[in-house]
Every structure is written in C-alpha cells, then in structure tokens.
Amino acid sequence: MTDFLQRFGRSWLSMVERLGRATLFLLHILGALFSLVKRPSLLVRQLHSTGVMTLSIVLVSGLFVGMVLALQAYNTLIDFGQENRVGTLVALTLVRELGPVVTGLLFAGRAGSALTAEIGLMKATEQLSGLEMMAVDPYKRVFAPRFLAAFLALPMLAAMFSAVGVMGGHLVGVEVLGVDAAAYWSQMQNATSFTSDVCNGLIKGLVFGFVVAWIAIFEGADCIPTSEGVSSATTRTVVYSSLAILGLDFLLTAVMF
Amino acid sequence: MNSRAIEVLVGLFMLLFLGAMFVLAMKVSNLTSFTSTSGYTLVAKFENVGGLKPRAPVAASGVKVGEVSDITYDPETFEASVTLTIDNRFSDAFPLDTTASIYTAGLLGEQYIGLDPGAEEDMLQDSDEISLTQSAIVLERLIGQVLFSRSGGS
Numbered sequence: 492m493t494d495f496l497q498r499f500g501r502s503w504l505s506m507v508e509r510l511g512r513a514t515l516f517l518l519h520i521l522g523a524l525f526s527l528v529k530r531p532s533l534l535v536r537q538l539h540s541t542g543v544m545t546l547s548i549v550l551v552s553g554l555f556v557g558m559v560l561a562l563q564a565y566n567t568l569i570d571f572g573q574e575n576r577v578g579t580l581v582a583l584t585l586v587r588e589l590g591p592v593v594t595g596l597l598f599a600g601r602a603g604s605a606l607t608a609e610i611g612l613m614k615a616t617e618q619l620s621g622l623e624m625m626a627v628d629p630y631k632r633v634f635a636p637r638f639l640a641a642f643l644a645l646p647m648l649a650a651m652f653s654a655v656g657v658m659g660g661h662l663v664g665v666e667v668l669g670v671d672a673a674a675y676w677s678q679m680q681n682a683t684s685f686t687s688d689v690c691n692g693l694i695k696g697l698v699f700g701f702v703v704a705w706i707a708i709f710e711g712a713d714c715i716p717t718s719e720g721v722s723s724a725t726t727r728t729v730v731y732s733s734l735a736i737l738g739l740d741f742l743l744t745a746v747m748f
Numbered sequence: 749m750n751s752r753a754i755e756v757l758v759g760l761f762m763l764l765f766l767g768a769m770f771v772l773a774m775k776v777s778n779l780t781s782f783t784s785t786s787g788y789t790l791v792a793k794f795e796n797v798g799g800l801k802p803r804a805p806v807a808a809s810g811v812k813v814g815e816v817s818d819i820t821y822d823p824e825t826f827e828a829s830v831t832l833t834i835d836n837r838f839s840d841a842f843p844l845d846t847t848a849s850i851y852t853a854g855l856l857g858e859q860y861i862g863l864d865p866g867a868e869e870d871m872l873q874d875s876d877e878i879s880l881t882q883s884a885i886v887l888e889r890l891i892g893q894v895l896f897s898r899s900g901g902s
Binding site: 532535536538539542543546582586647650651653654655657658676679680681683684685688689 | 754757760761762765767768771772775776777778
C-alpha cells in the first residue's frame with residue numbers, strides 16, 4: 492500500500508517538476524524573442540520549414556473537409572427544405588471549429604513532430620552544447636525562431652484551411668448538388684460575423700500555435716539524448732499537443748460562443 | 749535550397765494568408781455590408797417581438813435597408829423596445845407615419861422587420877420613434893384564437 496502511494500506521489504512530483512521546467516523554459520524563450528529583430532532571416536527560414544512545408548497537407552485536407560461538410564449538410568438539410576443554408580453550416584463549422592482544430596492536429600503531426608525530432612537530434616549529437624561552447628545562445632539561435640515561426644504559422648494555416656474549405660463547400664454544394672450560388676453566399680454572410688466568428692477562429696489558432704510550439708520545442712530540448720529518447724519525445728509531442736488542442740478548444744468555445 | 753528561394757516561398761505563404769483573410773472577410777463574413785456604426789437609429793416599440801434577434805434584417809419593400817441592433821424590455825411601457833440601425837443611404841427616406849411590422853421569412857424562417865412608408869411630408873430623423881407598429885405573429889396564440897372561436901361558434 493505504501494509502495495503504491497510512494498509511486499503515485501513520485502510520479503505526481505515528477506510531473507509537477509516537469510511542468511515547472513517547461514514554464515521556465517518558455518519564459519527563457521520569450522525573453523530571447525527580442526533578439527529576432529536583429530536576425531529576421533532565422534525566422535524566415537523556420538517559417539519555411541514549419542509553414543510552407545505544411546501548406547500542401549492543410550490545403551488538401553481543407554478542401555476535402557469542406558466538400559464532405561457540404562455533402563453531409565445537404566443530405567440532412569434537404570429534409571427540412573433548408574438546403575440553401577449549406578453555406579452557413581459549412582462556413583460556421585470551418586471558421587469556428589474545424590479550421591483551427593484540424594489545422595492544429597495536422598500541424599502537431601507534421602511540423603510539431605519534426606521540430607521535436609530536429610531539436611532532440613541536435614541535443615543527442617551535442618550540437619546544442621557545441622553552440623554553447625562557441626558562446627552562441629541556443630535559446631536565441633535555435634529555440635526562439637522556431638517557437639515564433641510555429642506560433643505564427645498555425646493561425647495563418649487555419650485561415651487558409653477555412654477559406655479553402657468554403658471553396659470546397661461551394662464546389663460540392665453549388666456545382667454538384669445544385670444549391671443556388673447566391674443563396675449559398677448570402678446565407679453564409681448573414682450568419683457569419685467577422686469579429687465574433689472569423690476573429691475568434693484566429694484567436695483559437697494563435698492559442699493552439701502557442702501550445703503546440705511550446706510542447707514541441709520543450710519536448711525536443713528536454714528529451715533523453717538517445718535515439719530511443721528522441722523517438723519517445725516525438726510521440727509525446729504529438730499526443731500532448733493533440734490532447735491540449737482538444738481540451739483548450741472546449742474551454743475557448745465555452746468562453747467565446 | 750538557397751535562401752532566396754526560401755524567402756520567395758515564405759513571401760508567397762504570406763500572400764496566401766492575406767488572400768485567405770480577404771476571402772474570409774469579404775465573401776464569408778459580412779464585413780462589406782454596412783455595420784451598426786455607419787447609420788442612423790430608429791426606435792420601435794412592440795407588444796411582442798416573437799423570435800426576433802439582434803442583427804435581423806430591416807427591409808422596406810423587400811430591400812434590406814438596415815438591421816436590428818438592440819432589443820430590450822422597456823419597464824415604463826411594458827413593451828419591447830427595438831433599436832433599428834438604418835443605412836445612411838436611406839436617410840430621409842421614411843415618413844413619420846411609417847409602420848414597422850415583424851414578419852417571418854417563410855413558414856419557419858427567421859424573423860425580420862418590414863417598414864411600410866406612410867404619407868406624411870416630414871421624414872423620420874436619427875433616434876426618432878416609430879409609433880405605428882405591428883407585433884410578431886405568435887403561432888401558439890394564433891392556434892389558441894382559432895380553437896377559441898371554434899368552440900365559441902358551435
């Protein structure tokens with residue numbers, strides 16, 4: 492019994508300790524962000540590897556999610572004679588929920604895991620210590636640009652996801668199923684507000700970007716520097732990011748809408 | 749990949765984001781149609797607003813001229829006080845004896861306010877009150893009346 496309690500207590504304490512380390516790490520990164528003003532090229536390079544490289548999967552998924560939404564919405568709404576509202580349903584679902592959430596999940600899988608693996612390998616091959624040896628601060632050179640790039644790229648990708656999804660909904664709803672094009676757009680515009688729907692979606696994207704960037708970079712920097720350690724850190728990044736996105740999404744939705 | 753190609757791709761990425769925001773602002777949401785700030789307000793008191801909601805359209809002869817910006821309960825007159833925001837393009841377009849009625853678009857559609865202009869010479873100005881109003885038709889009340897008149901007739 493005491494053994495069990497001891498194990499429980501130890502795991503709890505180590506979790507709290509890890510959380511504390513992650514918070515200190517985050518504060519250190521935030522402090523190093525200002526140095527990016529002097530070296531914007533580092534940020535551009537990271538925006539390429541996190542944002543541009545994730546673009547294709549996000550656009551394709553957005554298109555298909557929008558098309559499926561239109562198909563499902565049409566089949567349900569036609570029973571009530573309200574098939575003109577397909578546009579409303581597609582737009583609100585994408586802008587409020589699916590845009591930020593699905594993009595966040597894809598981003599965690601595509602860019603978050605890559606960030607963790609990259610930083611983990613840098614640690615395992617002692618490149619990070621090498622940088623410190625040369626008096627280069629890894630927080631300024633390695634962590635801060637990656638953090639900022641991931642933080643900015645996610646909401647941008649989410650906006651593109653929603654926009655492409657609405658186009659996909661138009662493709663299926665209007666071109667294939669024959670909903671009136673004017674009704675599709677006007678019903679959508681009547682129901683969607685820029686400030687309370689589109690902007691709230693963007694805020695969700697920013698929050699998810701912050702969390703994914705934090706988790707991915709911390710897991711990389713905190714991993715056990717072996718090949719096994721890197722692989723388990725990569726797995727943890729994807730799992731924790733996905734859980735954090737889904738949990739935070741519920742909280743944000745409860746507060747916003 | 750050299751840094752020039754990377755910079756070009758990131759630039760394209762930014763442009764794509766701006767394009768997406770443009771689509772979301774102009775085509776998906778109603779940023780182009782006027783907002784509640786660019787117009788003048790009229791107040792109408794209704795006995796019952798039914799299912800009318802803020803941001804419901806205000807139409808004259810079926811043309812959208814504004815939207816409902818606020819609905820509150822007035823404890824002085826025991827009526828619902830509805831604030832309408834009318835687009836500035838339609839200033840001096842409604843006579844003093846304009847009637848405001850709550851209509852339903854279709855049988856189950858959303859409710860909107862229809863303005864029927866009267867014959868007065870003077871026009872409604874900012875923050876004037878529309879005195880002639882017609883409340884929403886509440887389906888339950890209508891059914892109740894039909895049942896009542898039937899049982900009364902037999």
